[in-house]
Amino acid sequence: MVDLTLEIRKTAKELLEKGEAKVVLGWEKGNFPYSTTPVFIDKPEDTERLIWDEYCINNLALYMLDYKHLDGKVGIFVKGCDSRGINRLVQDKQLDREKVILIGLSCPGMKDEKKAKELGPNADIPMAQKCQDCRYPDPVVYDVFLGEKQNKKVPEKIDTSDVEEMETKSPDEKYRFFTTNYEKCLRCYACRNVCPACNCKECIFDQTATGWLAKANNVSNNMFFALTRAMHVGGRCIECGECERVCSVNIPIMLLNKKIIKDINFLFGDYDAGLETEERLPLGGYDYTDPEEFM
Amino acid sequence: MLVVLKAKLKDILNTLAEEYKVLVPAKIEDTSKFISYKDNVDIILDENVKLSPKDVFFPQTEKMYKMKTVKTSMELENITDEAGKKLLFGVRSCDMKSLDCFDQVFLTKGYIDEFYKNKRDSVVTIALSCSQPMQTCFCSAMGVDSQKAVGADVQAYDLGDKIGLEAISDEGSKVIELIKGQLTEEGAEVPQPGEFYLKVDADGVSEKLNGMFESPIWDDVSKKCLNCGACTYVCPTCHCFDISQEVRGENVTKYRCWDSCMFGEYTQMAGGHNPRPTKKERVRNRFMHKLNYFPDRYNMLLCTGCGRCINVCPVNLDITSVIKQIKEAE
Amino acid sequence: MCENCSCGNDHNHDHDHDQNVLIPQRGKIINIVEETSDTKTFSISTIDDKKPFDPQPGQLGMLSLGNVGEAIFSVTNKGENHIEMAIKAVGELTNALHEVEVGQEVGIRGAYGNGFPLDFCKGKDLLFIGGGIGLAPVRSLIMHCIRNRDDYGKLTVIYGARSKADLCFKEDLFENWPKVPNMDVFVTIDREEEGWDGHVGFVPSYVEELALKPQVTVVCGPPIMIKFTLPGLQKMGYADTDIITTLEMRMKCGVGKCGRCNIGSKYVCLDGPVFTLAEMKDLPQEY
Structure with a gap:
């Protein structure tokens, strides 16, 4: 991996010194060799905290929601997935593109933090699942680019082999699979809160007084949450895999998201969310040519 | 010391299962937690479980009582807890300490929480010492002895390929009595625990926090927080709950369930006012509660150094870093 | 210290230590006075016409409607066989309470909090x-x-x-x-x-x-x-x-367990709701 840490610091420092950005979002080292943590730099001298290594896995885009009302610009380092997250927010009218300075970084694929924890310091750590599945390691939008694009050869279409495998199972097997997984869901909402597509000002699941979803933790409530969320991000999910990465009980959340992506691709034509900001979302409107056999 | 080969552990558990409902730390569905012992469960002894045993005493969702509401009438019906003694095998010192915290909350200050008490009274504990701390562990910094748990009925020691057992309470002696025939007496040394990876110095942190409510560190600490409840739900000491009801026509079941101070709705009042409106106030409350409010109220920290929050935090908001920041703050 | 029992509470109260504190008694509304367009005073007795509990001035009670929910209110007065609560319609439960008539059965538990000195x-x-x-x-x-x-x-x-x-x-x-x-x-x-x-x-x-x-x-x-x-x-x-x-905070249990009504290390349900200004100055400004 090309060490761009010094360049990152220099770029951030310049943005802050020149007053072009009020704050710069990046990653700093965590307490473990395999951990990094998002960092928010607003003083040029603090840019020394910024790093770039194979564990800068967090998608930083969603933090832009916290800076909606900032008077000034935000600099943010973006990998492929972060940049798609930015497009996501811009397209959802949650973010003014003019208010962000995107500093692009080509992502070699980040390592799996959980595996690193398990395997110990000397092991060969595999790439995180979300990065193995990634088809856009280079940022799809940026203002400045650091290092060189890898133009890595990536599959043209989303790999939905796991979805297809699930589709071959019997209804009972599917039911068992999903109930087993959602029985253990803690409803901590980490998946929702880390998601750049989950940007509603007030989430339906927080409106507890309405009775949409009871707080009681049981498999039916948990699945209602999971399915509703999956449908709600349908056509908007940028496949960054953050939901699945952060799940504290390892629920294969992307399987649901990918199933919906697969269906959308089939019904409305291939669509990769977060590549641009102008086109209408596949589920954001209708055409006379839309299939309607299911209606 | 009375010892048993780890390879023969299941024999002992089988014997105990005749007397108790035995719960063991086990791998299950790509996570790990305490589950009912069966011959085929995948018991884990080399590390602590990912989900704390708090749900044994304080289930994530617990039915409290029922009501039947017909027109203007309302009848109440109690729900009785499942009867029978439980035995919790292999609880680490950090999680035993969390029960000590729970006891303070649920059993003192004038009111006894009967739901908790019933469960607490029905559980016998076999604590297990740790030979090698996990990377995220920092119990010693929180005043917890990984080799000797507080409040255990039996203390078990990890002796490599064997487990040593020592009765602590009367209840513990009864447990040992049941399995005595399967144990052998050996002169065993309790091994020194391995080094902690995380170096944490929490001395004086509670006192230091007394004047830090308005400190700028809370802006800094909270920025990366997503306000999800992962840390609070895996935490063995987080005990906050909500009370709600499931309505099915005339039949209402009142339940309580885990809640999290990370959620905005937690302190949202009916009139619209929220005293903790943003993540800054919520994150501050969480750490103040653990490190200052709770010590002030109950004279003990509300953190046992189990490291689970560090393990699950989506953004690596690490309590040991927060402690360091508090200590270094001006 | 509580003189009624050895519970260690720092104020007097009359809770029954055999009773599960989180389970209400069956009560009923015996009178409703319309104070204003959005506030009503409810008089509440137990189902057998007794006073649900004997609150000190300033203490709180948890009132519930079976299929809606439970919330804490200050007790505004007490009589021989009832207590009174003045309730403003601001949320789901309070709006529902404003719809009920005399005779409605409710859940009632208390008395909570310190009361006035x-x-x-x-x-x-x-x-x-x-x-x-x-x-x-x-x-x-x-x-x-x-x-x-x-x-x-x-x-x-x-x-x-x-x-x-x-x-x-x-x-x-x-x-x-x-x-x-x-x-x-x-x-x-x-x-x-x-x-x-x-x-x-x-x-x-x-x-x-x-x-x-x-x-x-x-x-x-x-x-x-x-x-x-x-x-x-x-x-x-x-x-x-x-x-x-x-002081007021959102409350669920009323007995200092559920966590949410803390202001600093004080629980409003247990250590409050009554505070002197001197005591308030020791609390963080978070209410």
């Missing part, structure tokens, strides 16, 4: 300041003082609401309390209004205008009113220990 108030001249529904917690103390009239000095009430229609406890304000020996009642509304020849103006300025100097003042109302009343009282020379108020 009666021993401290004894023998002293007391000034009660209330705004809107904020008179509700104070009313329990006023009624207590009236019932034990000889134990207390002069009683003065300053009360205000947005309009005439928003005044709670009108019968007390205009009929009952003015007749009590050595008791004055001053009422104000925010804006001029036809048919109102009383005082017009906000409570904080009325308090300063009247410049009364009883020994202890009890002030309850919306946070904004308290915020603007306190400096005036301090200017008038009240010590922080002589200014008493009540």
Whole structure:
């Protein structure tokens, strides 16, 4: 991996010194060799905290929601997935593109933090699942680019082999699979809160007084949450895999998201969310040519 | 010391299962937690479980009582807890300490929480010492002895390929009595625990926090927080709950369930006012509660150094870093 | 310390230690008084016509409607076989409560919280300041003082609401309390209004205008009113220990377990809701 840490610091420092950005979002080292943590730099001298290594896995885009009302610009380092997250927010009218300075970084694929924890310091750590599945390691939008694009050869279409495998199972097997997984869901909402597509000002699941979803933790409530969320991000999910990465009980959340992506691709034509900001979302409107056999 | 080969552990558990409902730390569905012992469960002894045993005493969702509401009438019906003694095998010192915290909350200050008490009274504990701390562990910094748990009925020691057992309470002696025939007496040394990876110095942190409510560190600490409840739900000491009801026509079941101070709705009042409106106030409350409010109220920290929050935090908001920041703050 | 048992609570209360504190008693609404367009006072007995619990002035009770939910309210008064709660319709449960009629069965549990420091108030001249529904917690103390009239000095009430229609406890304000020996009642509304020849103006300025100097003042109302009343009282020379108020937080259990009503290390349900200004100054500003 090309060490761009010094360049990152220099770029951030310049943005802050020149007053072009009020704050710069990046990653700093965590307490473990395999951990990094998002960092928010607003003083040029603090840019020394910024790093770039194979564990800068967090998608930083969603933090832009916290800076909606900032008077000034935000600099943010973006990998492929972060940049798609930015497009996501811009397209959802949650973010003014003019208010962000995107500093692009080509992502070699980040390592799996959980595996690193398990395997110990000397092991060969595999790439995180979300990065193995990634088809856009280079940022799809940026203002400045650091290092060189890898133009890595990536599959043209989303790999939905796991979805297809699930589709071959019997209804009972599917039911068992999903109930087993959602029985253990803690409803901590980490998946929702880390998601750049989950940007509603007030989430339906927080409106507890309405009775949409009871707080009681049981498999039916948990699945209602999971399915509703999956449908709600349908056509908007940028496949960054953050939901699945952060799940504290390892629920294969992307399987649901990918199933919906697969269906959308089939019904409305291939669509990769977060590549641009102008086109209408596949589920954001209708055409006379839309299939309607299911209606 | 009375010892048993780890390879023969299941024999002992089988014997105990005749007397108790035995719960063991086990791998299950790509996570790990305490589950009912069966011959085929995948018991884990080399590390602590990912989900704390708090749900044994304080289930994530617990039915409290029922009501039947017909027109203007309302009848109440109690729900009785499942009867029978439980035995919790292999609880680490950090999680035993969390029960000590729970006891303070649920059993003192004038009111006894009967739901908790019933469960607490029905559980016998076999604590297990740790030979090698996990990377995220920092119990010693929180005043917890990984080799000797507080409040255990039996203390078990990890002796490599064997487990040593020592009765602590009367209840513990009864447990040992049941399995005595399967144990052998050996002169065993309790091994020194391995080094902690995380170096944490929490001395004086509670006192230091007394004047830090308005400190700028809370802006800094909270920025990366997503306000999800992962840390609070895996935490063995987080005990906050909500009370709600499931309505099915005339039949209402009142339940309580885990809640999290990370959620905005937690302190949202009916009139619209929220005293903790943003993540800054919520994150501050969480750490103040653990490190200052709770010590002030109950004279003990509300953190046992189990490291689970560090393990699950989506953004690596690490309590040991927060402690360091508090200590270094001006 | 609690004298009724060895529970270690730092105040008296009469809870039954065999009773599961989180399970309510079966109660019923025996009377409803419409105070204003959005506030009603409910009288609640147990199903067998007994007082659900014997609250001290300022203490709280949990009231529930089976299929809606449960919430905590201050007890505004008690009678031989009932307690009273004045409830403003602001949320799901309170709106539902406003729909019910006399005879409705409810869940009721309590009494929770510390209540007003009666021993401290004894023998002293007391000034009660209330705004809107904020008179509700104070009313329990006023009624207590009236019932034990000889134990207390002069009683003065300053009360205000947005309009005439928003005044709670009108019968007390205009009929009952003015007749009590050595008791004055001053009422104000925010804006001029036809048919109102009383005082017009906000409570904080009325308090300063009247410049009364009883020994202890009890002030309850919306946070904004308290915020603007306190400096005036301090200017008038009240010590922080002589200014008493009540605080509100969201509550679920009422008994210091569920966690959410903390202000710093104090739980409002258990250590409050009554705090002196001196005590409040030790709390973080997070309410």
